[in-house]
Amino acid sequence: MPVPPTLPIRVGIVEDDMDFFNALVDAVAATSDLVLAGSASTRREGLLLLEQDAADVLLVDLGLPDGSGIDVIRAAGLKWPTCAVMVSTNFGDELHVMRSIEAGAAGYLLKHAEPSCLADEIRSIHRGGSPISPLIARQMLTRFRHLVPPGLPLVQEEASDTEPAHRAPLSPREQEVLELITKGFTAEEIARLLNVSHHTVLTFIRRTYRKLKVNSRAEAIFEARLQGLLD
Numbered sequence: 252m253p254v255p256p257t258l259p260i261r262v263g264i265v266e267d268d269m270d271f272f273n274a275l276v277d278a279v280a281a282t283s284d285l286v287l288a289g290s291a292s293t294r295r296e297g298l299l300l301l302e303q304d305a306a307d308v309l310l311v312d313l314g315l316p317d318g319s320g321i322d323v324i325r326a327a328g329l330k331w332p333t334c335a336v337m338v339s340t341n342f343g344d345e346l347h348v349m350r351s352i353e354a355g356a357a358g359y360l361l362k363h364a365e366p367s368c369l370a371d372e373i374r375s376i377h378r379g380g381s382p383i384s385p386l387i388a389r390q391m392l393t394r395f396r397h398l399v400p401p402g403l404p405l406v407q408e409e410a411s412d413t414e415p416a417h418r419a420p421l422s423p424r425e426q427e428v429l430e431l432i433t434k435g436f437t438a439e440e441i442a443r444l445l446n447v448s449h450h451t452v453l454t455f456i457r458r459t460y461r462k463l464k465v466n467s468r469a470e471a472i473f474e475a476r477l478q479g480l481l482d
Contacts (some may be wrong), residue, residue: 257439258449260377261288263306265297265323266339267315271362275310275339278370285370294318301330307453308373311356313340313347321347321354328355332461333453335376339369348387357460358382378437379456379468418478419462426480428455433472433481 262279264287266272272292279285288306291297294315301323309327313320324336337358338351348359358376360369361384372382421429424445431441438456442449463474475481 257284259284259286260308260373261286261304261306262373263288263300263309263334264290265292265300265309265311265315265320266290267292267312268362271339275369279373282370285373291323292316294320294322297323298326301326305331305334307334308377309334309336310339310369310373311336313338313342313351321350324351324354324356333450333457335457337372337376337382343384343386359387360384361386379432381468381470418480419459419464419475421459421462421480425455425459425462428452429459429471429475429480432456432468433475 262285264272264275266275269292272290276287276290279287289300289303291300292315294317297311297315297320309323309331311320311323311327315323320338320340324338327334327336335358336356337360338356339360339362340347341362342348343361351359358372358381360372360382375382427445428441431444436444438452439449442452445452460471463471463478465471465474472481
């Protein structure tokens with residue numbers, strides 16, 4: 252049975268720096284698997300953009316002229332639940348990073364990265380990854396280490412015989428998708444295995460992430476094992 256052609260990844264951009272915006276548009280146009288779905292340069296325009304057909308990936312700058320891009324990220328989670336949101340900004344401080352992640356961002360990149368490299372990051376987040384600039388990742392790891400008291404083990408050496416205190420209420424299909432994610436299958440491969448559309452698989456993945464309260468594949472696997480949802 253012939254495999255249907257893969258649809259291009261629809262990319263939305265909310266960015267007020269016109270030089271960086273034009274570089275992003277050129278990077279998207281230079282590829283055959285990405286297409287610009289819409290754009291905005293202010294918070295207000297970004298919220299209006301969410302009234303249109305959903306993009307697959309939304310790039311959001313935080314420092315918009317009429318407000319914070321975090322408002323757009325939060326609204327995108329409601330309007331476009333299957334869309335993966337990635338921050339692209341000059342703000343690298345802890346407050347902006349944590350507020351963006353809490354609002355629903357699944358990736359956080361600083362603008363010193365070359366716009367042409369963002370094409371690969373867009374593909375990554377579309378597949379369920381969480382691209383994060385090395386500086387931001389180091390900052391988050393440092394913060395995590397400071398939150399853990401010295402001498403406290405991060406993982407219990409012996410597993411408890413009792414059931415976990417809380418398990419995310421995953422549906423049978425969400426559980427099936429989670430197990431396939433754990434085995435390393437991409438969204439496209441899962442769609443073929445389950446004989447459903449790629450869009451449907453992304454919906455299951457986003458829903459599973461939301462129930463597990465995570466933003467990436469690695470976090471989902473870790474949290475699912477912690478809750479006893481995986482062997």
